[in-house]
Amino acid sequence: MATMQDVARHAGVSLSTVSYVINKTRPISDATRARVEAAMAELGYRRNAAARSLASKRSRTIALVLPSTENALGGTLSEIVTQAARVARAHDNHVAVWPGLGSEEQDAAEIHDLVLEGAVDGVVFLEVSLDDARVAMLEKVDVPFVTLGRPARTEGRACVDIDFEAAVDEAVALLAAQGHREIGFVNHSEASRTRGYGPSVRAEAAFADAALRHGVSGTHTWADEDAAGGRGALDALLGAAPALTAVVLMNETAGFGLLAQARRRGLDVPADLSVLAIATSRGVGALAEPQLTSLEVPAERLARHAVETLLDLVEGREAPSEPILVPCALAPGDSVAPPRAG
Numbered sequence: 001m002a003t004m005q006d007v008a009r010h011a012g013v014s015l016s017t018v019s020y021v022i023n024k025t026r027p028i029s030d031a032t033r034a035r036v037e038a039a040m041a042e043l044g045y046r047r048n049a050a051a052r053s054l055a056s057k058r059s060r061t062i063a064l065v066l067p068s069t070e071n072a073l074g075g076t077l078s079e080i081v082t083q084a085a086r087v088a089r090a091h092d093n094h095v096a097v098w099p100g101l102g103s104e105e106q107d108a109a110e111i112h113d114l115v116l117e118g119a120v121d122g123v124v125f126l127e128v129s130l131d132d133a134r135v136a137m138l139e140k141v142d143v144p145f146v147t148l149g150r151p152a153r154t155e156g157r158a159c160v161d162i163d164f165e166a167a168v169d170e171a172v173a174l175l176a177a178q179g180h181r182e183i184g185f186v187n188h189s190e191a192s193r194t195r196g197y198g199p200s201v202r203a204e205a206a207f208a209d210a211a212l213r214h215g216v217s218g219t220h221t222w223a224d225e226d227a228a229g230g231r232g233a234l235d236a237l238l239g240a241a242p243a244l245t246a247v248v249l250m251n252e253t254a255g256f257g258l259l260a261q262a263r264r265r266g267l268d269v270p271a272d273l274s275v276l277a278i279a280t281s282r283g284v285g286a287l288a289e290p291q292l293t294s295l296e297v298p299a300e301r302l303a304r305h306a307v308e309t310l311l312d313l314v315e316g317r318e319a320p321s322e323p324i325l326v327p328c329a330l331a332p333g334d335s336v337a338p339p340r341a342g
Helices: 004-011 015-023 030-043 075-090 104-116 133-140 164-177 190-194 198-213 227-240 252-264 282-287 299-314
Strands: 061-065 094-098 122-126 145-148 159-162 182-186 217-221 246-249 274-280 293-296 324-326 329-331
Touching (some): 004 015, 004 030, 004 104, 015 030, 015 104, 061 104, 061 299, 075 094, 075 122, 075 274, 075 299, 094 104, 104 122, 122 133, 122 299, 133 145, 145 299, 159 299, 164 182, 164 198, 164 246, 164 274, 164 293, 182 227, 182 252, 217 227, 227 252, 246 252, 252 274, 252 282, 274 282, 299 324
Parallel strands (some): 061 094, 122 145, 145 159, 159 324, 182 217, 182 246, 246 274, 274 293
Antiparallel strands (some): 293 329
């Protein structure tokens, strides 16, 4: 089935021009309109009945677009999806979960078609990169959207995010108050930084700042999103800082491997090594042995802000002018203790 992106490519125009021709929302020259309509006819592009009545009828369905990354649907993200569905239902709306399977450009074109065909009223992106092509493309064609995460430019964009900088600082402060002076940080994969994954980039800088602010020695490492990544991360940290007594963990899927590797090395958690997880869920932390002390993701608050902001946009109301940053909350566990004396 032909998409609007196919029509735009065939006609040699932008995706937004195709949108303007179809919706008659902006003046388009007769020559350009004819070229677009000819491309639609040649490719067999058709809009359905719902799309033709889109101006006066809502689908009352919003799309939650999953990230096309290696940490696509971990336990914490699953909890956010569940909470978003509950919030939407409370507002008499439904949720369609849309997996990010292609390039950012391809995903944006498909999502745009969903909106034009009347299948969904708007989009919540669950995670974005700093320079996300999907955000830029949907912005051009006036599709209502909210990002759960912050692109590099937030002006004029509806963004909801965890306050990662505050979470990292709180984690380091908590461990420093326990007496730890050599603290490691396990981030997401190095590939996540390369592609501009916001939490990875922001957390790396925030950890360096927090270590300096609280007078501790900080060692940072990357970890792939699996148990092997966690095992390698602990080895890398102890290789760089043999006197390490605590770790801040911001990679929940690597955490189980890190704990297993600590046991293999004869390290007791928390007597020999404290582990404090951030930006995770209490449910994931409870699966670990010992149960992880964590600064947990406020899934309900994130979902509520994102869904309600999107519904405001769909109804023509203005979004907040600044990103909505939601703090993490401390969830007690059994993985943090003062370092051994001596």
